[in-house]
Amino acid sequence: MLKKELPKAYNPADYEDAIYAQWEKSGFFNPDNLKGDPYSIMMPPPNVTGVLHLGHALENSLMDIMARYQRMNGKKVLLLPGTDHAAVATQAKVEKVLVEQGMKNPRQELGREKLLEKIREYAEDSKSTILKQIRKMGTSCDWSRLAYTFDEARGRAVNEVFIKMYNDGLIYRGNRVVNWSVKGQSTCSDDELVHVERPAKLYTFKYAKDFPIAVATTRPETKLGDTAVAVNSKDKRYKKYIGQVFKVEVGAAKPLEIKIIADENVEMEFGTGAVGVTPAHSMVDFEMFEKQKAKGDNIGLVQVIGQNGKMTEAAGKEYAGLTVLEAREKFIDWLNKEKLLEKEEDITQNVGTSDRFGDAVEVLPMTQWFIDVNKKIPNKDKSLKDLMREAVTIGHNGDDKQKVKITPDRFAKVYLNWIDNLRDWCISRQIWWGHRIPVWYKKEEIYVGEKEPGDGWKQDEDTLDTWFSSGLWTFSTLGWPASAKATADKPVKTSDLKTFHPTSWMQMGYEILFFWMARMILMSTYALDQIPFKDVYIHGMLRNEMGKKFSKSSGNNLNPLEVAAKFGTDALRLSLISGIAPGNDSKFYEEKVEGARNMVNKLWNISRFIIGNNQLPITNFQLNAKKITLADKWILSKISWLIYETSINCLENYQFSQAGEELRIFTWNDLADWYLEISKFEDNKEKEEILIYILSELLKLWHPFIPFVTETIWQEMGNKGLLMVEKWPDRKGSDFNFKVSVEFDLIKDIIIAIRNARSGNKVEPAKKIKAVIYAGKQKDLIDSQVHLIKGLRTGISELKIKVSGEKISGAIYAAVGDIEIYLLGAVDAEKEKARLEKEISNLEKIIKAAESRLANKEFIDKAPAEIIKKEKEKLKGWQAELKSLKSK
RNA sequence: GGACGAUUAGCUCAGAUGGUUAGAGCGCCUCGUUUACACCGAGGAGGCCGUGGGUUCAAUUCCUACAUCGUCCACCA
Numbered sequence: 001m002l003k004k005e006l007p008k009a010y011n012p013a014d015y016e017d018a019i020y021a022q023w024e025k026s027g028f029f030n031p032d033n034l035k036g037d038p039y040s041i042m043m044p045p046p047n048v049t050g051v052l053h054l055g056h057a058l059e060n061s062l063m064d065i066m067a068r069y070q071r072m073n074g075k076k077v078l079l080l081p082g083t084d085h086a087a088v089a090t091q092a093k094v095e096k097v098l099v100e101q102g103m104k105n106p107r108q109e110l111g112r113e114k115l116l117e118k119i120r121e122y123a124e125d126s127k128s129t130i131l132k133q134i135r136k137m138g139t140s141c142d143w144s145r146l147a148y149t150f151d152e153a154r155g156r157a158v159n160e161v162f163i164k165m166y167n168d169g170l171i172y173r174g175n176r177v178v179n180w181s182v183k184g185q186s187t188c189s190d191d192e193l194v195h196v197e198r199p200a201k202l203y204t205f206k207y208a209k210d211f212p213i214a215v216a217t218t219r220p221e222t223k224l225g226d227t228a229v230a231v232n233s234k235d236k237r238y239k240k241y242i243g244q245v246f247k248v249e250v251g252a253a254k255p256l257e258i259k260i261i262a263d264e265n266v267e268m269e270f271g272t273g274a275v276g277v278t279p280a281h282s283m284v285d286f287e288m289f290e291k292q293k294a295k296g297d298n299i300g301l302v303q304v305i306g307q308n309g310k311m312t313e314a315a316g317k318e319y320a321g322l323t324v325l326e327a328r329e330k331f332i333d334w335l336n337k338e339k340l341l342e343k344e345e346d347i348t349q350n351v352g353t354s355d356r357f358g359d360a361v362e363v364l365p366m367t368q369w370f371i372d373v374n375k376k377i378p379n380k381d382k383s384l385k386d387l388m389r390e391a392v393t394i395g396h397n398g399d400d401k402q403k404v405k406i407t408p409d410r411f412a413k414v415y416l417n418w419i420d421n422l423r424d425w426c427i428s429r430q431i432w433w434g435h436r437i438p439v440w441y442k443k444e445e446i447y448v449g450e451k452e453p454g455d456g457w458k459q460d461e462d463t464l465d466t467w468f469s470s471g472l473w474t475f476s477t478l479g480w481p482a483s484a485k486a487t488a489d490k491p492v493k494t495s496d497l498k499t500f501h502p503t504s505w506m507q508m509g510y511e512i513l514f515f516w517m518a519r520m521i522l523m524s525t526y527a528l529d530q531i532p533f534k535d536v537y538i539h540g541m542l543r544n545e546m547g548k549k550f551s552k553s554s555g556n557n558l559n560p561l562e563v564a565a566k567f568g569t570d571a572l573r574l575s576l577i578s579g580i581a582p583g584n585d586s587k588f589y590e591e592k593v594e595g596a597r598n599m600v601n602k603l604w605n606i607s608r609f610i611i612g613n614n615q616l617p618i619t620n621f622q623l624n625a626k627k628i629t630l631a632d633k634w635i636l637s638k639i640s641w642l643i644y645e646t647s648i649n650c651l652e653n654y655q656f657s658q659a660g661e662e663l664r665i666f667t668w669n670d671l672a673d674w675y676l677e678i679s680k681f682e683d684n685k686e687k688e689e690i691l692i693y694i695l696s697e698l699l700k701l702w703h704p705f706i707p708f709v710t711e712t713i714w715q716e717m718g719n720k721g722l723l724m725v726e727k728w729p730d731r732k733g734s735d736f737n738f739k740v741s742v743e744f745d746l747i748k749d750i751i752i753a754i755r756n757a758r759s760g761n762k763v764e765p766a767k768k769i770k771a772v773i774y775a776g777k778q779k780d781l782i783d784s785q786v787h788l789i790k791g792l793r794t795g796i797s798e799l800k801i802k803v804s805g806e807k808i809s810g811a812i813y814a815a816v817g818d819i820e821i822y823l824l825g826a827v828d829a830e831k832e833k834a835r836l837e838k839e840i841s842n843l844e845k846i847i848k849a850a851e852s853r854l855a856n857k858e859f860i861d862k863a864p865a866e867i868i869k870k871e872k873e874k875l876k877g878w879q880a881e882l883k884s885l886k887s888k
Numbered sequence: 889g890g891a892c893g894a895u896u897a898g899c900u901c902a903g904a905u906g907g908u909u910a911g912a913g914c915g916c917c918u919c920g921u922u923u924a925c926a927c928c929g930a931g932g933a934g935g936c937c938g939u940g941g942g943u944u945c946a947a948u949u950c951c952u953a954c955a956u957c958g959u960c961c962a963c964c965a
Binding site: 006008009010195202215216217218219230266267270271272274275276277278282284285347349350410411413414417418421510511513514545547567578579580581583584585586587589591592594595596597598599600601602604605606607608609610611612613657658661664665672673676680752755843846848849 | 901
């Protein structure tokens with residue numbers, strides 16, 4: 001066999017690229033080359049606004065662990081990669097760059113086509129960097145199915161859904177108030193707002209001296225557009241005014257006609273108990289306006305702020321053209337002059353700002369495209385909201401199999417709460433980078449369709465909210481709609497949809513729960529009548545040592561590729577998934593990666609030792625050891641347990657951190673620290689066989705987490721095939737031998753005690769007493785103890801064993817020179833007896849309680865069968881324990 | 889205002905459907921020139937599991953109240 005001298009330390013850079021190339025070339029990233037049940041994961045497409053950050057690195061690690069695990073378990077795994085054009089984000093970013101380069105207004109100066117060209121260049125550049133980075137992370141995705149939210153195939157899907165929704169009456173064009181970013185000159189959805197707390201002034205005033213009700217506002221300038229005052233109908237002070245209209249002159253173009261209306265949402269106790277209603281510049285007020293309108297009462301809507309952020313003509317001659325702030329001052333001056341201002345208070349206020357452009361948004365009435373989330377879908381008697389709710393509660397159409405399982409489940413509550421507050425979704429944007437709305441106009445005519453219907457038609461200028469296309473991601477990537485195939489820039493297999501949808505597993509950060517998860521559920525249940533994924537794992541955010549978010553703007557961005565270059569991709573991956581719990585934020589810092597790097601190196605050196613010392617052929621290995629010792633039994637028992645733990649308990653339940661922990665404990669504390677040491681003096685054919693077996697299985701278990709180093713070692717062993725597609729070890733959890741484990745732990749204790757004694761450390765016998773009683777009854781065990789104690793770096797060559805009968809039940813003494821080590825013997829009979837008695841009485845109590853519970857008829861009748869079964873099992877265990885205790 | 893999360897070793901964090909001795913990594917202390925590894929080895933110290941109450945034979949775990957920190961949603965006009 002081949003004996004290669006491996007370097008002392010594992011140097012990732014020497015192997016990673018070649019290994020990835022090998023994987024890719026093998027074709028096993030592509031499910032078409034795999035057999036078995038389909039298993040699909042759609043990569044959340046990173047925005048083409050920049051490069052990958054640590055969050056992406058975490059996501060890639062999580063997805064790849066699942067993909068590799070499932071692949072090794074014989075699944076036909078599709079991990080589909082892609083990128084997102086990130087409409088507003090990308091355009092905002094490029095515009096910012098252009099402005100920094102000296103352009104004043106890129107949109108005006110370049111025009112639509114040229115600006116789009118610039119953005120496209122930027123996006124393509126960013127995209128290619130991102131794709132390289134994904135490779136670098138070792139992600140085993142199918143590059144042949146690479147998708148982009150803004151490519152032709154995805155564009156087809158977008159149009160198809162838009163048209164379908166329009167025809168179903170779910171998409172409408174309406175004049176409603178929207179969030180408007182003056183800086184970005186575009187709308188944004190409610191979810192795109194970032195609320196910032198700011199100090200503000202709250203003014204209480206009356207519109208006129210003879211106006212009966214005072215109102216309060218932080219935005220006096222908008223009051224030029226008030227059309228009503230809302231009060232609670234139960235409010236005795238104001239009840240008499242309800243329905244009356246007051247004409248007041250405040251300086252606007254026309255005198256305001258303020259109608260007093262009733263609204264149950266107005267709190268009587270707060271402020272003056274009355275609200276000045278500005279339908280044009282407040283979401284809530286607009287809703288009141290609509291409510292009144294539905295009752296047949298049009299209170300009117302006056303827009304006093306324009307899209308340029310300046311006051312309109314309607315605000316009056318004095319005000320038109322002023323900025324919002326100038327107008328505010330002017331209005332306050334006027335109120336003061338007229339002695340209408342009653343109060344001025346300092347308060348803090350939450351202001352909605354544009355996520356991408358950063359300015360405080362203005363609420364304005366505009367004609368935009370909306371998705372109606374409350375309207376019943378034709379032939380369904382359900383609204384989109386209903387669909388979104390159903391998917392996580394009773395399952396789509398009440399089908400339990402079509403239910404999205406959210407891990408951790410508390411996010412289901414957050415999600416449902418969000419749906420309750422959801423307003424119609426404004427989907428049109430006035431930016432250019434994005435899917436253009438497939439609607440055409442010719443004079444008064446309107447046509448909704450993919451291509452212009454003939455001469456003289458003009459397409460809608462607006463583009464779609466980027467989440468519209470992201471919402472289709474799970475199926476637009478799988479060849480939906482079928483016609484996408486013809487025009488796709490890449491061949492798309494339409495059969496994919498049938499095979500891989502609903503997708504098996506999805507992961508994402510909680511910050512895009514509403515943006516993305518909700519929209520995917522909406523789109524998929526509506527368009528396909530299927531949930532988008534069965535399982536969704538929500539991860540937390542990564543923060544730096546100070547607990548701050550990593551962000552480019554704050555300059556504390558850690559580049560995952562630099563970390564990977566320094567410590568290796570495996571170390572980065574392992575450190576990212578260590579110590580995390582689903583949905584919880586975690587801190588990330590370099591020391592963590594260092595620890596993971598050390599782990600990787602440890603595995604490398606274990607392998608180096610096993611490969612280097614072995615005389616047997618180590619490929620295609622089958623365990624056949626016949627003569628085995630206690631240590632052999634122990635390690636085989638342990639790895640059997642490890643296989644069970646990592647597969648069933650951890651990975652099947654998305655306990656990634658736990659899996660890594662279990663693997664590390666076995667590898668370092670059990671295998672390296674004990675078994676490898678034992679193998680140095682119990683050197684025989686059986687040991688070698690077992691070592692190869694253990695290493696092979698261990699590499700498989702580690703592979704999803706640290707794919708590069710495991711694959712490298714696998715090949716250094718001389719294996720022909722790729723570890724990536726090796727069969728996952730059989731889960732024979734039952735092979736775990738508790739007795740052997742206890743016996744071996746005893747030996748460990750003895751050896752540790754000897755080492756302590758020799759190094760002058762104190763011995764604590766209490767812990768060992770229990771063990772010795774156990775040992776005393778077994779000749780074999782004593783022999784193996786002697787053997788191991790002699791062998792394992794204790795410096796002991798002579799061992800005096802004394803097994804006594806009654807007084808000391810099985811004590812072991814080890815004599816080293818003139819030191820007589822008092823290890824396990826000399827059981828203090830009294831103490832031991834007391835201890836046993838306490839334990840027995842404790843157990844008896846427990847058993848009694850359990851028995852009475854099982855005897856309770858109510859409990860038997862009402863408790864689920866499973867619980868009763870468990871209770872019985874527990875009871876049995878306790879009873880057995882009690883018996884064994886009593887026998888002592 | 890509503891909801892959710894966190895509170896466990898010096899630091900960063902796991903964990904237990906309630907059960908005998910609560911874990912890891914890092915850090916710290918002592919020891920170690922062993923041929924897989926100093927990216928190492930051996931050992932050790934260090935915890936009223938946030939506070940009060942309740943349920944229970946048994947609570948750090950379940951319930952409840954509170955405190956502190958954090959997040960999301962709604963926004964009071």
